[in-house]
Amino acid sequence: MPIQYYILLALTLFSIGIVGVLTRRNAIIVFMCIELMLNAVNLLLVAFSKMQYNLAFTNNKATVAGSEAQLFVFFIMVVAAAEVSVGLAIIVMMYRNVHSVDVNFLNRLKN
Amino acid sequence: MVAVLLILIPLLSGLASFFIKEDRTVKGWSLFSSVITLLAVLYAIFNPQQLSYDAAWLPTLGARFSVSLDGMGKMLCLLTAISLPVIFVSTFKNTYQKASAFYALMLLTQAGLMGVFLATDILLFYFFWELALIPVYFLCSIWGGEKRIAVTFKFFIYTFVGSLLMLAGIIYLYFQTTGGSFALKSLYALHLSVKEQNILFWLFFIAFAIKMPVFPFHTWQPDTYEQSPTAVTMILSGVMVKMGIFAVIRWLIPIFPLAADHFRDIVIIISIIGMIYASLIAIKQDDIKRLIAYSSIAHIGLMNAAIFAHHQIGLEGVMIQMFNHGVNVIGLWIVADVIEQQLGTRKFSQLGGLAQKAPILAILLVVMSLANIALPLTNSFVGEFLMFNGLFQYNAWMAAVAGVSIILAAVYTLNMIQKIFYGNTTEITNHAKDINGNVQLILVVLVVVVIVLGVYPQPMINLTKDSVQIFFANR
Amino acid sequence: MNQLVYLVPLFPLIGFLINGLGRKSLSKSLIGVIGSGTILASFIVSLVLFFNVKNNGAVVVDYFNFINIDSLKISFAFQIDALSSLFLLIITGVGFLIHVYSTAYMQDEEPQHYGRYFAYLNLFVFSMLLLVMGANYVIMFIGWEGVGLCSYLLIGFWFKNDNYNYAAKKAFVMNRIGDLGFLLAVFWLIAKLGTANYADVFAHASSLTPFDVTAITLLLFVGAMGKSAQIPLYTWLPDAMAGPTPVSALIHAATMVTAGIYMIARSNVLYSMSAVTMNVVAIIGLVTALFSATIALKQNDIKKVLAYSTVSQLGYMFLGLGVGAYTGAVFHVMTHAFFKALLFLGAGSVIHAMHHEQDIRKMGGLKKHLPITHLTFLIGCIAISGIPPFSGFFSKDEILAAAFAKNPVYWGLGVAGAAMTAFYMFRLYATTFLGTFRGTHDQEHHLHESPSAMTIPLMVLALLSVVGGFVGVPEILGGHHELHGFLSSVLTTEVAHESSKNTEYVLMGISVAIAAIAIIFAINKFSKKPELQDAQGFGKVLENKWYVDELYDTFFVKTTLAKAKFLKDIIEKNVIDGAVNGVGKLVNYSSRQLRLIQSGQVGNYILFMVLAIVVVILLWVNDNHLYQYISKLF
Structure with a gap:
């Protein structure tokens, strides 16, 4: 399968994530959209990694090209997991304080 | 060594003044120290030996504490040294709030002025240039007239813009010298291209022109003179404006001779317009x-x-x-x-x-x-x-x-x-x-x-x- | 003799210092003695120097380096030659008489102001001496501005009166305009010849280009215009009559205003090299002579008449210089110093007697109350009208004869001016001294002849006005013109005018006859029926001085002030300060606007972030290489 399809899919997912972050006010959905963006990046990394590997394979059967990108994917997944736990904790705290998960309540930076 | 004393006497006695509580004592002390400075200048003028001093200052940068007195420097140091006693005596009856700080700042200004006229290292020159100005900001903003804050702010912005332009110019020049030096001699020896000179010239000239001041950079001056306490105004107009002229003669024209030639007519015409x-x-x-x-x-x-x-x-x-x-x-x-x-x-x-x-x-x-x-x-x-x-x-x-x-x-x-x-x-x-x-x-x-x-x-x-x-x- | 030279200016300087510093402690009589005595001492030294020059020739005494730079050396040096020694005698001689006169004239002043007056007067003499003694143009310039200063101080002597102060300021500023010309000429000389010493300049004058010479001499002449009150810079002199009358006699008639003539006579070598300048000098002189004579015809203030008469006579001197009759001009300076000082002092005596009334319409019939003043004043009037054998005749005749040789039109106009001179002087004389007294009864009661301190100087000056001309009797009248011989060492470029004897007799006859007719006409007209009403028609224009003051006021003073106001209120406040404050305001305003972007909404921040990333990507897309790469993708 050509790489273009992967890129387009990732782009679409990423864009959905961005639009979601920008438009939704519910903190949980914003959070999910961020995850979506992260996974779009993951997908792209995996796809490119596979492509690199295929290109290198014709010259050298023992190549490990592109494996770093897959490593990155694991990193991102670990970080994302950590982030989810922290982020959800913040959202829970926020709900306890303001009885809402609407991000527009979080505008105290202004003053 | 005398040259260093000219800076040290007002500097140290100025710092000491901060700690004197009694108003009369501080007046007497600052008058005394300014007279000592005057005597030191006179000694320097009549004994033309050992008027240079050179020591490492910021060795990593190659900046040196090098000072030297030539004829123009002697004359301006003399002017500085004469004006302080004159100012102190003539305003002896004026009373100031927090007199010790007032006199201390006056003496610090004098130290800065002396340094400007003595320095033969451009970073040192810049240092003293600022040292002379900073006490004046305080003098004007604390002891000035009704509109003192606004006026000091204007004065500050003007002079500070000038200083920053000059600093940029100094840094550029520093990188042009072989091995990185701020010394007057190595700057004189530089061979800058016409294009470089033309740009650097204005960086320095605007700083000096603001200080003089030359039309159209002058509007800080009447306001500041009007609002400052008269003692400060005397220092400003009597001595400090000479910093700009001095700097043009000592630094600007010799370092950028080609640019000075190139912009000669413009500068003269601006000056003449300003005069009229x-x-x-x-x-x-x-x-x-x-x-x-x-x-x-x-x-x-x-x-x-x-x-x-x-x-x-x-x-x-x-x-x-x-x-x-x-x-x-x-x-x-x-x-x-x-x-x-x-x-x-x-x-x-x-x-x-x-x-x-x-x-x-x-x-x-x-x-x-x-x-x-x-x-x-x-x-x-x-x-x-x-x-x-x-x-x-x-x-x-x-x-x-x-x-x-x-x-x-x-x-x-x-x-x-x-x-x-x-x-x-x-x-x-x-x-x-x-x-x-x-x-x-x-x-x-x-x-x-x-x-x-x-x-x-x-x-x-x-x-x-x-x-x-x-x-x-x-x- | 050289060691005496410095004494001449030193004495008045000492007088200035003593009177100036001790004006509160010294008694009036002592102040008067010091003031006059120092001038007398100077006069005696001047006499010694004069005879020394006559016998042994000129000396230059160099005291110290005033300015000594590698490329320019100006020494503080005095040059005593025929010209300067003659001027020394005039200045100290006439000056001494006027000092003596002043001791009585200023008697009503408080001691402190009395001392101040004499201090100024001594300072004036000092400056005037520097002016004529200097051996280079810079020293001359020092004196030149110094006399201007003293003139300023003395015109505004009664400083409580604001009008006097304005007159003083006007005199100083107008003089400064001239001084700028002088200064530029000196710079020009230094630029071309590297020196300002008379001797060096004249020796190397031939190396100057004609353009340089014309420019230098014209610029010097601008200086002379200011100092010697020539068109267009003459209006200060009549206003200067605000000062005490002896001051008018000394400064504004006898000495300071002749500085311009001295300077041109001194520079005769340069002037003779430029025909253009000579013509300009002659024409300006002639026009001034006529123009101010017409104004004098209708003035009613006794001092104003004399002031315009002075301007007119100075015009004659410049005419003389312009036609190359340097000796004649200097000669006229001398005789004019005698008779004009006499006339002013006589006027002062009248004013003194009339209790500071200056309007001649309120006088009349003073002949019997002030016999000495009357007689001496009459002598002065005759002398200025050019009736032989009084001094004015010889000097004026010499100028007119030279003018005729140059251009008969100059002569014709000069004679017309001389006729006007005779007419207005005798109008003044007849209105003041003849007829019946027209003042108040109280004034008449107090009319008295002035004290001897005032009448003796009058008599001495009257004597000089009578015999002063004999030093310059022309050869056709059987004389030898000693003055000419004496001055010939300095005035080397004098133009010898050659007319036949008969022509000269005719010219003399005509000018004397016309003057005599004018005199008789004026006496007849004004002794019986003086003009008491304000003039009508054209006379009104003359009475108002051709409205020149108003013209200057509108065109120069008001426009300058308007410009100044415009610059102060509009340019300085709005444009330059506006630009500076504008930068500040702009920063303030934009930061206030930008602050609104910080809404605190996280969503907004992210939106900006995304937009910024999009912009950055788009910028990258413009990069050709990347663009191709991406287009390959799709």
Whole structure:
């Protein structure tokens, strides 16, 4: 399968994530959209990694090209997991304080 | 070593002043230290050995604490050293809140000024340049008049913009020198391209032009002079504006000779416009301090024009005029201060007839004013004669146009004399008293200096001759 | 003899210092003695120097280097030659008489102001001496501005009166305009010749280009215009009559105003090299002579008449210089110093007697009350009208004869001016001294002849006005013109005018006859029926001085002030300060606007972030390489 399809899919997912972050006010959905963006990046990394590997394979059967990108994917997944736990904790705290998960309540930076 | 002492005495005694509680003691202490400085300068002038000092300062950068006294430096140090005692004595009766801080800052300013005139390392020069300015910000903003905060802010912005431009220029120059040096000599030896010079020239010139000030960078000056306490104004106009002129002669033109040639006409024309402009505005002023401020702008414009005319006669005139202008303008400020302290106003429209009430003050001011308009046998005649002469040798038309300012100078100065001293007394001046004591003594001394240097200017010429020669030898 | 030279200016300087510093402690009589005595001492030294020059020739005494730079050397040096020694005698001689006169004239002043007056007067003499003694143009300039200063101080002597102060200021500023010309000429000389010493300049004058010479001489002449009150810079002199009358006699008639003539006579070598300048000088002189004579015809203030008469006579001197009759001009300076000082002092005596009334319409019939003043004043009038054998005849005739040789039109106009001179002087004389007294009864009661301190100087000057001309009797009248011989060492470029004897007799006859007719006409007209009403028609224009003051006021003073106001209120406040404050305001405003972007909404921040990323990507897209790469993708 050509790489273009992967890129387009990732782009679409990423864009959905961005639009979601920008438009939704519910903190949980914003959070999910961020995850979506992260996974779009993951997908792209995996796809490119596979492509690199295929290109290198014709010259050298023992190549490990592109494996770093897959490593990155694991990193991102670990970080994302950590982030989810922290982020959800913040959202829970926020709900306890303001009885809402609407991000527009979080505008105290202004003053 | 003497050269270092010139900086150290005011610096240390200024720092010490902060800790003196008693007002009278601090006055006496600062007067004492300024007299010691004066003696040190006189010693330096009459014993021309060991006037240089060089030591490592910031070794990682290659900046050195190197100071040296040439003729121009001697003369300006002398001016600085004379003005402080004169200012202290003539304002001895004025009382200040937090006097110890006031006098301490004055002495720190003096240290900075001395450093500026002594430094032969451009980073050190920059350091002292700022050291001289920073106390003035405080002096003006704490002890100034009603609008002091706004005015100090304006002054600060102006001078600070200038300083930053200069700093940028200094850093650029630093990277052009071989091995990274800030020393005067290595900067003189630089061979910069015309394009580089043309840009760097303005970085430095704007900084100096703001300090002088040259039209159109002058609007901080009348406001600052008006709002500062008179003692500070005297330092500002008597000595500090000379920093700009000094720096042009010492640093700007020798480092960027090609650019100086290239922009010569522009700079001279700006200066001449400024002279006429300031003179015309002075005619319409109703405030003594602002009148003196604009008159000062006109005089500085002439000095700047004469420097750029690049003629030996004119430059010699600039040298002695730097000193003379300092003496004269301090004298005028003293009179302005006396009038303001005694009568509570500086407006011409409220004054008049003072000659009947205060004849001695009238005579002394008249002599000072005549010096201000460069009447022969007063000190500034010699300076202005030489400066106009130099300008004429460069371009006769420019000298002729600039000469209009001497007519205008007569108009506004005589206006001032007439409105303050002649005519009938007003309600305010009815109870005026004549001056006596310290102020009279100081003014008489200044008048004597004015006349002696007007009749026999040769010592000043001899003192600064070497600087003029070096200036032209470097080209 | 050389060691005496410095004494000449030193004495008045000492007088100035003593009178100036001791004006409160010294008694009036002592002040008067010091004031006059120092001038007398100078006069005696001047006499010694004069005879020394006559016998042994000129000396230059160099005292010290005033300015000494490598490329320019100006020494403080005095040059005593025929010209300067003659002027020394005039200045100190006439000056001494006027000092003596002043001791009585200023008697009503408080001691302090009395001292101040004499201090100024001594300072004036000092400056004037510097002016004529200097051996280079710079020293001359020192004196040149110094006398301007003293003139300023003395015109505004009664400083409580604001009008006097304005007159003083006007005099100083107008003089400064001239001084600028002088200064530029000196610069020009220094630029071309590297020196301002008379001897060096004249020796190397031939190396100057014609353009340089014309420019230098014209610029010098601008200086002379200011100092010697020539068109267009003459209006200060009539106003200068605000000063005490002896001051008018000394400064504004006898000495200071002749400085311009001295300077041109001194520079005769340069002037003779430029025909253009000579013509300009002659024409300006002639026009001034006629123009101010017409104004004098209708003035009613006794001092104003004399002031315009002075301007007119100065015009004659410049005419003389312009046609190359340098000796004639200097000669006229001398005789004019005698008779004009006499006339002014006589006027002062009248004013003194009339209790500071100056309007001649309120006088009349003073002949019998003031016999000495009357007689001496009459002598002065005859002398200025050019009736032989009084001094004015010889000097004026010499100028007119030279003018005729140059151009008969000059002569014709000169004679017309001389006729006007005779007419207005005798109008003044007849209105003041003849007829019946027209003042108040109280004034008449107090009319008295002045004290001897005032009448003796009058008599001495009257004597000089009578015999002063004999030093310059022309050869056709059987004389030898000693003055010419004496001055010939300095005035080397004098133009010898050659007319036949008969022509000269005719010219003399005509001018004397016309003057005599004018005198008789004026006496007849005004002794019986003086003009008491304000003039009508054209006379009104003359009475108002051709409205020149108003013209200057509108065109120069008001426009300058308007410009100054415009610069102060509009340019300085709005444009330059506006620009500076504008930068501040702009920063302030934009930061206030930008602050609104910080809404605190996280969503907004992210939106900006995204937009910024999009912009950055788009910028990258513009990069050709990347663009191709991406287009390959799709």
